[in-house]
Amino acid sequence: MNGPAVDISSLDFSWPGHPSLLLIDQLRIARGERTFLHGPSGSGKSTLLSLIGGVLVPRSGSIRVLDTELQSLRPSARDRYRGDHIGFIFQMFNLVPYLSVLANVLLPLRFSSARGRGLTSVGAEKEAARLLQALGLGAEFANRPAAALSIGQQQRVAAARALIGRPALIIADEPTSALDSDTRAGFLALLMNECRAAGTTLLFVSHDLSLAALFDRSVALRELNRAAGSGA
Amino acid sequence: MFRLALQSLWNRRVAATLTVCAIAISVALVLSVQRLRTGARESFSNTVSGADLIVGARTGPLNLLLYSVFHIGEVTTEVSWESYQKIAKHRDVAWTIPLSLGDSHRGYRVLGTSDAYFQYFRYGSSRPLMFSSGTPFHDLYDAVLGADVARNLHYHLGSVIILSHGLGDVSFTQHKDKPFRVVGILAKTGTPVDRTVHVSLEAITAIHEGWETGRRIAVAPPKAEDPRKHDLTPMRITAFIVGMRSRVMAFTMQRAINEYDKEALLAIMPGVALDQLWQLVGVADTALMIVAAFVVVAGLLGMLTAILTSLNERRREMAILRSVGARPAHVFGLLMLEAGILAALGAIAGIGLMYVGLVVARPLLEQHYGVFIPAEPLSGTEGLILGAVIVAALLSGSFPAWRAYRNSVSDGLLVRA
Numbered sequence: 001m002n003g004p005a006v007d008i009s010s011l012d013f014s015w016p017g018h019p020s021l022l023l024i025d026q027l028r029i030a031r032g033e034r035t036f037l038h039g040p041s042g043s044g045k046s047t048l049l050s051l052i053g054g055v056l057v058p059r060s061g062s063i064r065v066l067d068t069e070l071q072s073l074r075p076s077a078r079d080r081y082r083g084d085h086i087g088f089i090f091q092m093f094n095l096v097p098y099l100s101v102l103a104n105v106l107l108p109l110r111f112s113s114a115r116g117r118g119l120t121s122v123g124a125e126k127e128a129a130r131l132l133q134a135l136g137l138g139a140e141f142a143n144r145p146a147a148a149l150s151i152g153q154q155q156r157v158a159a160a161r162a163l164i165g166r167p168a169l170i171i172a173d174e175p176t177s178a179l180d181s182d183t184r185a186g187f188l189a190l191l192m193n194e195c196r197a198a199g200t201t202l203l204f205v206s207h208d209l210s211l212a213a214l215f216d217r218s219v220a221l222r223e224l225n226r227a228a229g230s231g232a
Numbered sequence: 233m234f235r236l237a238l239q240s241l242w243n244r245r246v247a248a249t250l251t252v253c254a255i256a257i258s259v260a261l262v263l264s265v266q267r268l269r270t271g272a273r274e275s276f277s278n279t280v281s282g283a284d285l286i287v288g289a290r291t292g293p294l295n296l297l298l299y300s301v302f303h304i305g306e307v308t309t310e311v312s313w314e315s316y317q318k319i320a321k322h323r324d325v326a327w328t329i330p331l332s333l334g335d336s337h338r339g340y341r342v343l344g345t346s347d348a349y350f351q352y353f354r355y356g357s358s359r360p361l362m363f364s365s366g367t368p369f370h371d372l373y374d375a376v377l378g379a380d381v382a383r384n385l386h387y388h389l390g391s392v393i394i395l396s397h398g399l400g401d402v403s404f405t406q407h408k409d410k411p412f413r414v415v416g417i418l419a420k421t422g423t424p425v426d427r428t429v430h431v432s433l434e435a436i437t438a439i440h441e442g443w444e445t446g447r448r449i450a451v452a453p454p455k456a457e458d459p460r461k462h463d464l465t466p467m468r469i470t471a472f473i474v475g476m477r478s479r480v481m482a483f484t485m486q487r488a489i490n491e492y493d494k495e496a497l498l499a500i501m502p503g504v505a506l507d508q509l510w511q512l513v514g515v516a517d518t519a520l521m522i523v524a525a526f527v528v529v530a531g532l533l534g535m536l537t538a539i540l541t542s543l544n545e546r547r548r549e550m551a552i553l554r555s556v557g558a559r560p561a562h563v564f565g566l567l568m569l570e571a572g573i574l575a576a577l578g579a580i581a582g583i584g585l586m587y588v589g590l591v592v593a594r595p596l597l598e599q600h601y602g603v604f605i606p607a608e609p610l611s612g613t614e615g616l617i618l619g620a621v622i623v624a625a626l627l628s629g630s631f632p633a634w635r636a637y638r639n640s641v642s643d644g645l646l647v648r649a
């Protein structure tokens with residue numbers, strides 16, 4: 001139970017009918033480590049995050065997340081595992097448009113009892129409100145439908161959803177791309193504080209290399225990926 | 233999950249409302265057809281009880297049953313008074329009720345009969361006729377009204393009514409010279425009795441004095457008081473109901489009447505004739521139920537189409553739910569729940585629609601077809617029909633749910649470069 005948060009070895013991934021997109025011999029991310037992953041567009045950053053998040057499965061190789069071999073799990077077990085242990089901030093935010101901001105943030109707790117452990121429904125709502133407030137979304141946003149928010153606001157709601165219930169691993173795919181510089185600074189400060197406080201492992205992808213200094217470690221995907229240049 | 237399903241449906245409220253409407257209409261139709269079927273059967277079956285034979289001039293058994301008991305259709309031939317008397321006085325006959333039809337009052341049939349009608353006529357489970365007010369007729373121009381006639385035409389004891397010659401809602405030939413006085417109003421029976429004006433056989437003869445040619449002779453119309461001094465024994469009657477001293481004698485009597493050589497008569501057993509009626513209407517009955525069932529299928533196919541159409545748009549939504557921990561079973565359950573909610577709302581709205589339709593159509597059905605549809609709570613059969621509709625809705629909902637179940641989480645989340 002004390003292995004790395006993410007342990008990838010001999011990974012080979014390709015889309016059906018296409019050559020390998022990712023060929024990674026080894027990548028380890030220690031527990032509690034905050035890792036900055038960067039690379040040019042199309043280098044396979046989002047695909048790698050989807051593999052680590054169990055959304056995709058590799059053609060071969062091993063991806064162990066928190067000591068669990070993801071591809072050995074059935075799809076429904078992978079969904080459960082993701083819900084229990086991983087907070088995902090997608091590049092496209094992926095909010096449920098008709099649900100309110102609060103309902104979107106609380107969504108992982110509906111499907112994962114492990115994630116909501118120790119939280120009553122009132123406590124969960126308070127925690128969601130705290131996260132939203134810290135991200136600059138006051139109480140007046142709580143009951144608005146997600147579809148009524150601006151892009152930047154949606155991105156912050158997606159971040160709050162990933163943070164709720166303090167998952168062991170947060171995967172953030174360019175979460176600051178739609179934020180202005182002030183909001184981005186506040187967002188990153190909150191993300192770092194939350195991860196530090198909960199001992200959460202953070203895997204953060206961005207084009208913005210100036211952010212790398214905020215992280216424990218910076219990884220260039222191009223240097224890891226033997227198939228670099230084939231496009232994603 | 234239930235709340236999520238409700239929120240999802242609310243998000244697609246226009247399509248969901250249309251789907252609910254389609255299911256509601258189909259449920260209302262199938263329940264109405266069922267209620268009409270049972271209502272019609274019960275109405276017919278309850279109309280005459282305890283009668284062993286119905287005798288009329290030779291015609292079809294169904295025709296005789298329909299015009300004599302249900303007052304449906306026209307009478308073409310009649311029975312002579314002599315034949316009636318001969319049969320009525322037979323030693324095996326316990327009682328008879330003579331029936332004379334042909335006149336009307338503001339759309340309601342007038343029945344000429346005798347006191348035996350109030351004494352021996354039975355309906356439902358051998359229930360006798362009861363008076364809500366007044367008494368049977370004593371004087372020549374006394375009339376006893378069925379409950380609906382009195383209620384709908386706002387008549388009460390002492391009201392004076394004019395009978396019309398012939399049938400129809402509006403008649404231009406009226407027996408204005410011989411007005412009748414209402415002396416009795418019968419309690420509601422839920423049978424054609426409620427829509428009948430009852431007078432004595434003698435009164436029928438009296439009002440037709442001077443009408444021997446089928447219309448009133450214009451010269452010197454007889455005075456209303458005159459007939460009491462005449463012999464008012466009718467020459468002919470429409471039909472008569474026979475009660476035997478023992479039911480087993482009904483078969484012998486039926487054969488004897490059907491072979492009666494003085495006059496071409498027909499005796500029918502009401503139960504047997506009703507069975508023939510059900511056989512006849514059974515085909516239409518089944519066809520109606522099949523059409524109603526197909527309307528339900530069409531409604532459910534509408535729901536299936538709506539869910540399937542939305543499914544493609546909702547692939548991303550399902551994938552988002554999977555990405556935050558929902559399992560394929562949750563997605564399946566969510567879509568099944570949505571189908572179940574749509575079906576349940578459709579069923580509830582359909583029940584409401586059926587009752588609204590019942591309130592609107594009931595007086596018309598009673599008035600024009602003599603079919604009494606009770607506004608009762610849902611019967612066991614109707615409950616089964618509703619259950620079947622909901623189960624069918626869940627089965628049809630399981631198809632899109634299964635498709636969503638099989639979609640991978642990456643299906644709706646990833647946009648490939």
